[in-house]
Each structure stands twice: as structure tokens, then as C-alpha cells.
Amino acid sequence: MVDGAPYQMISAPVLSPTLTGWIVFAARLDDREMRALERLSAIELDAQVFDRRGDAWLTTDQGPDSAVLAPFVAAAIQTGAAAPGHLKTAAGDDLVLVKPLKSLDGQASAALLLRYPMAAALAPYRPLMAAVVIVGLIGAALVAAASFGLSRGLSRPIIALDDAARRLQRGEDVHVAVQTDDEIGRLAGSFNLMAAEIRDREARITHLALHDAETGLHNRLALERAISARLATLAPGEQVVVATLGLDRFTFLRGAIGYSLATELVAEIGARVQAQDPRAVVARLTTSTLGVVSDLRDLAAALPLIETAAGSLEAPLRLGGELIDIHLTHGLGAGDATTDDAARLVEHALIALDQARATGRKVAAFDAVAYGDPAGNLSLMSEMLEGVASGALFLNHQPKLDLRSGAITGVEALVRWNHPTRGMLRPDLFVEMAEETGHIRALTECVLERAIADQQALFAAGHDVLMSINISGRLVDDLDFADRAIARIQATGARMCFEVTETAVIGNPEAALGVIARLAAAGIAISIDDYGSGLSSLAYLKQIRADELKIDKSFILTLDSDGKDALLVKSTIDLAHSLGMKVTAEGVENRESLGLLSLMGCDIAQGYHIAKPMPLAQLTAFLDAWSHPAITDEAQSA
Ligand code: C2E
Ligand code: CA
Ligand code: CA
Numbered sequence: 001m002v003d004g005a006p007y008q009m010i011s012a013p014v015l016s017p018t019l020t021g022w023i024v025f026a027a028r029l030d031d032r033e034m035r036a037l038e039r040l041s042a043i044e045l046d047a048q049v050f051d052r053r054g055d056a057w058l059t060t061d062q063g064p065d066s067a068v069l070a071p072f073v074a075a076a077i078q079t080g081a082a083a084p085g086h087l088k089t090a091a092g093d094d095l096v097l098v099k100p101l102k103s104l105d106g107q108a109s110a111a112l113l114l115r116y117p118m119a120a121a122l123a124p125y126r127p128l129m130a131a132v133v134i135v136g137l138i139g140a141a142l143v144a145a146a147s148f149g150l151s152r153g154l155s156r157p158i159i160a161l162d163d164a165a166r167r168l169q170r171g172e173d174v175h176v177a178v179q180t181d182d183e184i185g186r187l188a189g190s191f192n193l194m195a196a197e198i199r200d201r202e203a204r205i206t207h208l209a210l211h212d213a214e215t216g217l218h219n220r221l222a223l224e225r226a227i228s229a230r231l232a233t234l235a236p237g238e239q240v241v242v243a244t245l246g247l248d249r250f251t252f253l254r255g256a257i258g259y260s261l262a263t264e265l266v267a268e269i270g271a272r273v274q275a276q277d278p279r280a281v282v283a284r285l286t287t288s289t290l291g292v293v294s295d296l297r298d299l300a301a302a303l304p305l306i307e308t309a310a311g312s313l314e315a316p317l318r319l320g321g322e323l324i325d326i327h328l329t330h331g332l333g334a335g336d337a338t339t340d341d342a343a344r345l346v347e348h349a350l351i352a353l354d355q356a357r358a359t360g361r362k363v364a365a366f367d368a369v370a371y372g373d374p375a376g377n378l379s380l381m382s383e384m385l386e387g388v389a390s391g392a393l394f395l396n397h398q399p400k401l402d403l404r405s406g407a408i409t410g411v412e413a414l415v416r417w418n419h420p421t422r423g424m425l426r427p428d429l430f431v432e433m434a435e436e437t438g439h440i441r442a443l444t445e446c447v448l449e450r451a452i453a454d455q456q457a458l459f460a461a462g463h464d465v466l467m468s469i470n471i472s473g474r475l476v477d478d479l480d481f482a483d484r485a486i487a488r489i490q491a492t493g494a495r496m497c498f499e500v501t502e503t504a505v506i507g508n509p510e511a512a513l514g515v516i517a518r519l520a521a522a523g524i525a526i527s528i529d530d531y532g533s534g535l536s537s538l539a540y541l542k543q544i545r546a547d548e549l550k551i552d553k554s555f556i557l558t559l560d561s562d563g564k565d566a567l568l569v570k571s572t573i574d575l576a577h578s579l580g581m582k583v584t585a586e587g588v589e590n591r592e593s594l595g596l597l598s599l600m601g602c603d604i605a606q607g608y609h610i611a612k613p614m615p616l617a618q619l620t621a622f623l624d625a626w627s628h629p630a631i632t633d634e635a636q637s638a
Pocket of ligand 3: 529530
């Protein structure tokens with residue numbers, strides 16, 4: 001410090017050759033010197049020199065910040081800080097470095113302060129920062145735009161595929177138009193292929209579901225659909241008419257020409273029907289039955305139409321080099337939506353076909369009355385089984401008169417059913433049904449049980465009669481039934497005759513003949529019932545070892561009026577006798593017939609003229625009263 005102002009000094013010894021003095025150079029550290037120092041710096045420095053006056057640090061360069069800077073210098077000197085520090089001034093944030101200046105006396109009485117404002121330091125980076133921000137923003141925008149575009153490019157085809165898959169699921173015809181060259185494009189290609197395959201397969205399945213595989217004709221389902229469609233569009237008063245065409249003697253025909261030609265035949269007839277009416281739907285319902293629905297709206301118009309068409313439909317057909325005769329039977333069902341549905345109409349037409357065949361007609365319309373109520377029949381059967389258990393089924397007995405002795409030597413047990421709501425039912429109604437529904441065995445076992453009991457009751461009342469029961473044809477080949485019946489009869493010592501209808505034996509000859517032989521060996525009399533009503537054959541008479549031949553009542557009822565019947569009955573009696581059988585005539589309704597039978601040598605007579613079937617109590621009274629019968633006298637005199 002010289003005169004209170006700081007100087008920078010440098011001294012050098014003057015040697016000649018001994019030290020003669022010092023030379024000292026000094027430069028005042030004033031504002032001008034400071035500006036020169038500032039100019040030397042590459043950055044915009046602000047240099048100031050502070051000097052100590054007592055405890056205070058003063059500067060010559062009294063700026064606005066001196067008040068803040070002086071304490072900073074004092075503090076820096078005190079702590080001896082060598083690194084720059086931060087200082088907040090009015091202008092902003094500054095970087096400040098304080099350096100104590102050496103003095104001649106070694107006391108730090110001056111300090112250099114270098115100040116650099118942060119604002120100035122950062123200024124060059126501002127545009128850079130802005131550029132970075134702008135580039136960043138632009139980059140982010142680009143990334144966003146690119147990913148948006150990319151995702152749209154990716155998701156649009158996927159959405160299209162998803163939509164197509166949904167439509168495919170709904171059964172629509174779909175094709176996705178994605179033509180990109182990437183995985184999605186390939187996926188779309190595969191999808192289209194798959195959709196096409198599904199379409200084809202569906203078409204094939206639909207075709208299979210609606211067509212008969214053998215003939216290519218429509219099937220029942222297709223026919224029912226066509227009927228339903230027509231039912232839906234009927235005007236009031238109109239009907240949908242369904243026709244069935246049955247190929248007669250088909251099994252025989254198939255045996256003769258083979259399966260494949262027979263099928264071809266059915267297809268050919270279908271084609272003929274279609275040619276008659278191109279708008280009709282022709283379907284195969286069973287192997288040998290076709291069903292047809294046309295636009296015909298009136299059953300009455302259908303009958304003459306079928307008759308005129310029959311000629312061309314039945315024209316002989318050349319198949320495999322053979323000319324084949326064709327015979328068709330037709331059934332018709334008709335109805336409207338209020339009463340019928342498609343399935344019912346088809347069923348009616350099929351039943352009508354059966355009805356036509358059963359009655360030997362070429363065409364028949366469904367006859368509901370003749371058909372009855374099959375559902376009711378089934379419930380009738382379960383009721384019958386209950387009746388067997390509860391005793392609602394019982395027996396009436398019809399006496400059998402020995403024409404030589406004039407005695408009642410036997411009775412035929414005929415089943416009766418006192419139905420809880422329907423009243424007394426005739427066996428015709430439920431016996432056949434029991435045969436068809438497999439309940440005949442239970443019924444017959446019940447009848448046998450009661451017949452044995454009734455016979456014992458009669459015996460106890462003093463009447464020893466042969467008890468005849470009817471054995472259905474369906475049961476006569478049932479070995480198990482036969483064994484149980486034999487066991488029951490032998491256990492009770494009953495005297496039984498089994499009346500078997502001849503048709504049954506013919507139906508299953510071998511088993512039935514074996515069973516009959518076993519029954520006969522067990523001491524049960526065998527009677528051939530209804531002889532002459534079925535397909536009687538001499539071979540049958542030869543094979544079966546029966547004790548009795550029962551001439552069917554159809555011959556006896558008209559015996560007195562029809563000369564042919566008389567002839568047939570007479571020769572049958574002779575034939576049976578020569579084969580060692582007794583002859584019973586059933587259906588004897590008057591004294592003339594009884595007389596004729598007696599003359600012809602018939603052994604036993606049964607019929608209303610002698611007695612009607614009657615309950616056990618009445619029968620006992622009847623047998624009691626049967627002494628020296630006037631009827632026998634009558635017969636003998638006739
Ligand atoms: P069927 O064995 O030929 O029995 C004789 C049928 O002719 C009886 O009818 C009887 O009432 C009737 N009949 C008797 N005399 C005369 C007559 O002089 N004139 C006329 N017109 N008819 C006469 P039913 O009792 O109605 O029996 C009908 C058929 O039912 C029987 O024919 C038999 O095949 C069957 N049936 C009856 N009971 C049984 C049974 O317990 N089991 C089996 N499997 N069938 C039975
Ligand atoms: Ca009988
Ligand atoms: Ca009979």
C-alpha cells in the first residue's frame with residue numbers, strides 16, 4: 001500500500017558485484033490496471049482490488065455491489081478459501097474468487113476479487129438449450145406420429161380380421177381385403193383360405209344333412225322343411241298335401257336285382273316324380289318309400305292327379321339290362337298350420353300308405369279314425385299290467401260241447417278286462433296290442449294262473465272240464481314261458497289245452513315246433529286255433545303234433561247257407577281225423593249248423609247257440625243245469 005493505494009511491486013538486487021541496492025518497480029492497481037487485467041482474460045471477468053482499512057475492506061472501484069462484496073472478501077480472507085464461491089448480487093448469481101495479495105510486510109492487507117456473473121457464463125448455452133428443446137420436441141412429435149401411423153397400419157388389418165372372424169362365426173360369407181406383404185397380409189390370406197374351406201365344408205354338410213346319400217334325393221328333413229315353408233304361406237281354407245309313394249314288394253325286388261340296382265330304381269322313380277312336377281320336393285323317407293310335397297293346396301284334387309300320374313310312374317324300367325315292373329302304393333296326408341306341423345303330415349302320409357296297403361287300395365288318404373290313438377294305446381298297456389296285478393283282468397269261459405256224448409267236456413277261457421274308466425274291454429282291443437308291445441307274456445301268465453284256479457273251483461263244484469287257454473303266436477316260440485307254464489301246470493295237476501293260432505307257428509317254425517313238442521310231452525293238449533283263416537298248409541299239419549283242430553268260425557258262421565263252406569268243413573274234418581286229431585267247430589250260432597257238424601262227424605262244437613262266454617259263477621250254474629241236454633237231442637234229430 002502506498003499512500004493508501006495498492007500497488008504491484010517487483011524488486012531486484014543490484015550487485016556490483018556486491019549488493020549495492022535494490023531496484024523496485026511498482027504499478028498502481030487502479031481501475032485502469034484492472035481493466036487491463038480484465039482484457040487479458042478470455043472470459044468476461046470483473047476484477048477489483050480490496051484493501052484493508054482497520055477491520056473494513058474497501059475498494060477504489062466503488063460499484064453498486066461494494067456493500068455485498070466487502071463482507072464476502074472479509075469472510076474469504078478469514079477462512080482462507082482458495083476455491084471460488086457463489087454470491088447473490090442485484091444483477092444475479094455470480095461466481096466469485098478472492099485471492100489475498102502478498103505484501104512487503106507479509107500482512108495480507110489487499111485482496112484481488114475476480115467476479116464472473118453466471119448469467120454471462122450461461123449465455124452461450126441458451127440457444128443450445130433452446131435448440132435441444134426444439135429438437136427434442138420435434139423428435140417426440142415425430143416418434144408419436146410414426147408410432148401412430150405404425151399402429152394404425154398394424155391395427156387396421158387386425159380389426160378387419162377380427163370383424164371378419166365375427167361375421168364368419170355368424171355364418172356370413174366373408175373375405176378380408178388385406179394386401180400388405182407382411183405377416184398380417186399372410187394371416188389375412190390364410191384367413192380367406194380358411195373361410196373358403198369352411199364355406200365349402202358347410203355346403204357339403206348342409207347337402208349331406210338334407211340329402212339321401214344313396215340316391216341323392218332329398219331326405220326327410222328337407223321334405224319337412226319344404227312342408228313347413230308351404231304351411232307358412234297357406235291362404236285360409238287351403239291345405240298342404242303330402243304324398244308318399246311306396247314301392248311294392250321291395251324286399252323281394254331287392255333280393256332279385258341286388259341292393260345297388262334297387263337303390264338306383266328308387267332314385268329313378270324319384271326322378272320320374274320330379275319330372276312330373278319340377279316344383280315338387282321329392283324325398284326318400286325309407287328304403288322303399290318316397291315322400292313328395294308339391295304346390296297342391298287341396299286333398300280332393302290330389303287323388304285324381306295321382307291316378308293319372310300312376311301310368312307314367314309305373315312304366316316298366318330298364319335297369320342293368322333287365323326290364324323291371326314297378327308297382328306303387330300311395331298315401332296322402334293333408335293339413336294346415338292350425339292343426340298340423342311338417343313332421344305330423346309326413347307321418348300321416350306314411351300311415352296312409354300302410355292303410356292303403358292293408359286295405360288293398362292303390363291310394364289312400366290318412367284315416368284318423370281307423371288309425372286310433374297309439375299314444376293312448378301305450379298308456380293302455382301300462383294300465384293293463386296294473387290290471388293283471390289288481391285283478392281287473394278276469395276270465396269268461398265258453399263251454400265246448402262233445403257232439404257224441406252230449407256232455408260239456410271243456411271250456412275255453414277268454415280274457416276280459418273291466419277297465420276302471422272305459423268299462424268292459426274286448427280282448428281284440430288289448431291282446432293284439434299286448435303282442436305288439438311285448439306284454440303278451442305277462443298277460444298270458446296271468447290268464448294261465450286264473451284258468452288253473454277256475455278249473456280247481458269247477459272241480460270242487462263237481463265239474464271236471466278240460467280248460468283251454470289261448471297262446472299267442474308271439475309266445476309260442478318262447479321256451480322260457482313254456483318251461484314256466486309246464487312247471488305251474490304240473491305243480492297244480494291242472495288239465496290244460498293250449499290253443500295256438502297257426503299263423504304263429506308258420507312265422508317262426510323251428511323254435512315254435514320245438515316248444516309245442518315240449519308242451520305236448522308235458523301232457524298239455526295242443527289245439528290249432530282258427531284253422532283255415534290264415535295261410536293253412538298241409539306241410540304245417542304234417543309237422544305239428546296237435547290233439548285238436550279248431551275250424552275257424554268264418555267257415556262255421558255261414559255253414560248252413562254256403563255249400564262251399566260245408567264242403568271245406570267236411571273235408572277238413574276228414575283230413576284232421578285221418579291225422580289223428582279231434583275237430584272243434586267254433587262260431588256255432590244256430591241249430592242247423594250244429595246239426596250239420598254232427599252229421600259231418602265233428603267232435604266238439606262251441607258257439608253262441610250252445611252258450612256265450614260267461615263268468616265263473618254263471619258257468620258253474622250252467623254246468624249244473626246241463627243234464628240230458630235237449631240241445632243234443634236236437635242235434636241228433638237234425
Ligand atoms: P278265439 O280264440 O278265436 O276266441 C273265440 C272268439 O269267438 C271269442 O271272442 C268268442 O266270444 C267268439 N265266439 C264264440 N262263439 C261265437 C259265436 O257263436 N259267434 C260269434 N260270432 N263269435 C263267437 P273273444 O272272447 O272276443 O276273443 C277274441 C279273440 O281274442 C280270441 O279269438 C282270441 O284269439 C283272443 N283272446 C281271447 N282271450 C285270450 C287270451 O287269454 N289270450 C290270448 N292270447 N288271446 C285271447
Ligand atoms: Ca281260441
Ligand atoms: Ca278261434
